[in-house]
Amino acid sequence: MSNIRSLVMFDLDGTLVDSASEVLQCINIMRSKRSLENIEKSELLPLMGYGAGRLLENSFNNLNESIESLVAEFRALYLKTTTPKSSLFENVESTLEQLSNKSCYLAIVTNKPKNLCDKVLKELEIEHYFDYVIASNGQFANKPSADAIDYLVDHFCADPNLSYMVGDTTLDQQAALRGNVNFVFFSPGYDDGVKLSENDVLLSSMSDFNKIIDIK
DSSP: OOOOOOEEEEOSBTTTBOOHHHHHHHHHHHHHHTTOOOOOHHHHGGGGGGHHHHHHHHHTTTSSSOHHHHHHHHHHHHHTSOOOGGGBOTTHHHHHHHHHHTTOEEEEEEEEEHHHHHHHHHHHTOGGGOSEEEEESSSSOOTTSOHHHHHHHHHTTOOGGGEEEEESSHHHHHHHHHTTSEEEEETTSOOSSOOOOTTOEEESOGGGGGGTSOOO
16 A cells, blocks of 8 residues: 655635625725724625735725725724634535544645635634644745645655645646646636636545545
């Protein structure tokens, strides 16, 4: 039996968790404070993978306020907002359990700030599945850079051919390409126009992960 272990790296928002409702709640609190009408979730989804700056720039584009101050206010609100377990995409926890039992290395690679990432993982009660969590804290360049992927492949002495970046946006796809690992596109997420190449894998449900890696 082979002792070679696959490395599976997951994006967080739009891949493991549908966090759009919590993000929308925070933004609409901020808009209400400024006597602005609420916005709809559909307006946020195309920008969900690009960080708070892009989201807030789009949501408050006519205000004479710095993006930095808006981001700070948003993150303070988000820190106080609970992410319910119901926000997990269907079959995420069972898939993580199966992959863990298969002795895969599991990691998070997200552009979300580290304190917010840790908070969400703890609230969702899935933090124990991951061998490594890389979030935005200045140690690695954010996706689409492959810095985090390169580090994890080296850290776990993983075979790039048996390494997978699972995500829902072109940022994840570009990072996987630059890191020379397999890209697995989670289509129920916040697709910003991903176009699959012949080397990419489509994942329409987490329950289909056994078609990629034998986890039966």
